[in-house]
Amino acid sequence: MSDSIKMVETLNKGRSLVSCRPLKAGEIVLKDSPILLYSAVPHGADVGANYCSHCFRTIPNSPHSPTKFHCPNCTTATLFCSPNCQSIALSTSHTPFVCQSLTLLRALDSLPHDHHLQVRFLISAYNLAMVSPSHFQTLLSLQGQTFTDDASLTFLHTFISSTPNVGSFGFSVELTAALLAKDKLNAFGLMEPFDQSKERSVRAYGIYPRASFFNHDCLPNACRFDYVDSVVECGSNTDIVVRVIHDLPEGREICLSYFPVNLKYSERQTSLKEDYGFTCDCDRCKVEANWSDDEEEEEDMDDDGDDDGDGDGDGDDGMRVDLETEYFPHAYFFARYMCNKENCWGTLAPLPPGDARPSTVMECNVCGNLSKCEVS
Numbered sequence: 049m050s051d052s053i054k055m056v057e058t059l060n061k062g063r064s065l066v067s068c069r070p071l072k073a074g075e076i077v078l079k080d081s082p083i084l085l086y087s088a089v090p091h092g093a094d095v096g097a098n099y100c101s102h103c104f105r106t107i108p109n110s111p112h113s114p115t116k117f118h119c120p121n122c123t124t125a126t127l128f129c130s131p132n133c134q135s136i137a138l139s140t141s142h143t144p145f146v147c148q149s150l151t152l153l154r155a156l157d158s159l160p161h162d163h164h165l166q167v168r169f170l171i172s173a174y175n176l177a178m179v180s181p182s183h184f185q186t187l188l189s190l191q192g193q194t195f196t197d198d199a200s201l202t203f204l205h206t207f208i209s210s211t212p213n214v215g216s217f218g219f220s221v222e223l224t225a226a227l228l229a230k231d232k233l234n235a236f237g238l239m240e241p242f243d244q245s246k247e248r249s250v251r252a253y254g255i256y257p258r259a260s261f262f263n264h265d266c267l268p269n270a271c272r273f274d275y276v277d278s279v280v281e282c283g284s285n286t287d288i289v290v291r292v293i294h295d296l297p298e299g300r301e302i303c304l305s306y307f308p309v310n311l312k313y314s315e316r317q318t319s320l321k322e323d324y325g326f327t328c329d330c331d332r333c334k335v336e337a338n339w340s341d342d343e344e345e346e347e348d349m350d351d352d353g354d355d356d357g358d359g360d361g362d363g364d365d366g367m368r369v370d371l372e373t374e375y376f377p378h379a380y381f382f383a384r385y386m387c388n389k390e391n392c393w394g395t396l397a398p399l400p401p402g403d404a405r406p407s408t409v410m411e412c413n414v415c416g417n418l419s420k421c422e423v424s
């Protein structure tokens with residue numbers, strides 16, 4: 049995996065990633081590149097969308113130099129940010145098979161958004177089978193065996209089998225079902241930039257084969273960053289970076305939260321059961337399982353404004369008292385590691401330590417805000 053984490057098998061969670069030495073707050077434990085990326089932009093909106101169909105970077109408008117390069121076949125629909133992205137894409141992510149399949153897909157006006165996403169994933173996955181069989185095997189090795197929505201499966205497999213090549217390769221409905229299950233359990237969203245006034249949408253989904261081994265915890269000890277619109281010094285703009293948010297001893301499992309940490313107990317349990325097929329019994333869930341609805345509401349009040357975390361709604365500084373009680377043991381997490389920018393709900397991790405000294409600057413993995421570490 050890397051020099052700081054290794055994979056182990058655990059009884060209830062399958063494969064897990066644990067630290068192979070003590071880790072310092074902010075340390076990078078994994079940088080991972082996608083084996084497959086596909087657009088999440090709603091049907092119709094992709095024509096005219098201002099991002100590169102290969103690297104998913106926003107394409108700047110410049111009156112002086114050409115910044116947009118087209119696919120020679122589906123000219124209006126597929127843009128690239130540079131001749132380099134265009135040339136790589138035409139033999140990898142935007143082959144004639146992808147181009148023709150997306151053209152067929154665009155003709156299906158009334159398809160629901162989630163079916164569109166699933167078809168786009170299948171097009172990319174079957175394309176991967178043709179251009180990179182070893183990456184396709186990696187995709188098949190990820191968690192997820194069966195896709196249970198039979199009505200959708202029939203439709204999706206019929207569509208994908210009608211595309212050029214897939215029919216002649218003889219890919220089975222069982223393979224399509226397995227691929228959809230991999231996507232559901234393992235895809236990471238590359239998000240649009242944070243905007244306080246609207247819900248943040250996903251620009252593209254990616255399969256990151258090594259990051260896929262992180263299990264979930266409702267109070268994670270690591271979080272992932274992406275820098276899709278940034279100029280990155282090493283690696284690619286679509287790589288994701290996972291950093292631990294506080295010091296960890298050797299042998300500790302490293303977990304991400306699969307969704308924003310502010311979700312209520314019932315919302316988290318429902319999402320984990322429906323989307324990931326397991327019941328979470330992390331320390332936070334064990335505590336919150338015993339809460340009444342009133343207590344969940346009180347937590348909400350603190351999430352929504354009264355930022356003191358003491359559940360009394362008065363905005364005073366009662367946090368430290370509650371930090372000591374077993375009743376609300378994760379208040380410390382919210383105070384220290386949850387971004388307090390309105391509507392953000394991102395997780396904060398220190399910048400990587402320099403010269404073995406921890407950084408006192410926290411970075412939010414949603415809005416990107418850098419702040420001084422306030423609670424010690």
Ligand SMILES: C[S@@+](CC[C@H](N)C(=O)[O-])C[C@H]1O[C@@H](n2cnc3c(N)ncnc32)[C@H](O)[C@@H]1O
Nearest residue numbers: 060061062063191233260261262263264324326
């Ligand atoms: C992205 S995969 C994580 C890696 C996975 N454990 C594996 O063996 O490949 C997500 C799946 O891991 C399992 N998982 C993740 N977090 C878990 C947790 N906290 N408790 C139980 N199972 C978990 C679930 O089966 C979930 O669908």
